[in-house]
Amino acid sequence: MAALLLGVFIQRPKQPALQDVDEFVRQARRGPTVHRAGQPENTLAAIRSAKEEGAVGVEIDVMLTRDEHCVLLHDDTVDRTATNGSGRVCDMTLAELRRLDFGDGVHTERIPTLEEAVSLCEELDLIVFLDVKPFKTRKDLRKLLRIFNENPLLYQRVCIISFYITALYRLRSMDLNVQCGLCLYCNSLLATVDGSERTSLWAKALSPLVDWAWFLALEQSLLDFVGVKTVLFCKDDILKKRVDGERWRKGSQNLFVWTVNNKEEKQEFSRRGIPFFTDSPIRDMSEAWGPPSVPSYKRPLIALLVLLIAFLFIWLVM
Secondary structure (H helix, E strand, O other): HHHHHHHHHHHHOOOOOHHHHHHHHHOHHHHHHHOOOOOOOOOOOHHHHHHHHHOOEEEEEEEEOOOOOOEEEOOOOHHHHHHOOOEEEEEEEHHHHHHOOOOOOOOOOOOEHHHHHHHHHHHHHOOEEEEEEOOOOHHHHHHHHHHHHOOOHHHHHHEEEEHHHHHHHHHHOOOOOEEEEEEEOOOHHOOOOOOEOOOOOHHHHHHHHHHHHHHHHHOOOOOOOOHHOOOEEEHHHOOOOOOOOOHHOOOOOEEEOOOOHHHHHHHHHHHOOOOEOOOOOOOOOOOOOOOOOOOOOOOHHHHHHHHHHHHHHHHOOO
């Protein structure tokens, strides 16, 4: 975050090409985007199934192997999704990962590389939201940007999303043409790694103030400064009116929500014209993945620093 503030004086990424953003959003509004590509999650079979079920796009997660290949996987380890293995992705080579089965227990699925997945999405005319949680350094981001250098048409088809605005800032500084989206949620101060909430009174009292300062900084200038044209909110924040969805839509941002799974909520967001992520375009599902996978503060006092930085940024640019 400190680097981001220094960027006010050093470097401001230019805005992405508007025609690319407009074309991406136009496609995204034609229908739902499938979260983690569906089932079995983050596999080529899931991507094909998403297309068959009427999705216009997929959201996929990317991890980096020990030999620096980008592969599709949500977790840091293969323990949950591989049926015949365990271990951290960063400790395994692509060849080692290819020997594991990521299927549904009936059909075998091998882990796909990012290049394979994007190539299939291009073939099926699907847009892609690329979640890059572990990619935070310039070295890692360069590996990610290779696919754009090899296929410039992807600038219109892929939007890189992250919970970390600093990663998006680095990414936009390296490649001005890439589209980026920032994932947001309310009460971030209360979030914990296991999906539960902190219960201390001071954390509950401070959380709305942290949200207000952070969102204000984003709306006023921070998103525009970084060149982020898309925001993605947790659907409960919109439905429970923790944030004003119409206000964000009427601003300069394109609004998406995640993850919408029951029929009534799908109908509501469709009626309001807000595109959404879902675990299935055709089935009415409960929360298939449990608690949302979001960053958490390992030390709640860090929230005080976030609050101060947000106020500082507002003061610098207003």
